[in-house]
Amino acid sequence: MAEKKKTRAKMEQAKGKAKETAGRAVGNERLTAEGRAEQAKGDARQAKEKTKDVFKH
Template sequence: MAGDQKAKGKKEQAKGKAKEVVGRAVGNERMEAEGRMEQSKGDARQAKEKTKDTFKH
């Protein structure tokens, strides 16, 4: 289960980074901001899973 959540976090980070880069390239500030938000969600999910792993071991 934790592996699924970690993978989901990585996917959100990558998708967010891509959206941010495309938004910046085409001058779409909203898309760029959405990309940063998705990256933050992915970062938060990764941090949560790392914390869980720390307390399991």
């Protein structure tokens, strides 16, 4: 299950980066902000999973 959550975090980060890049390319601040927010959500999820791994070992 942890691998599934790690994969989800990576996907959120990638999706956020794509949104941010697209937003910047077309000058859409809202899309850029949404992309940054998704990246942050993915970063937080990844940090949470890494913390869990530390305590498992």
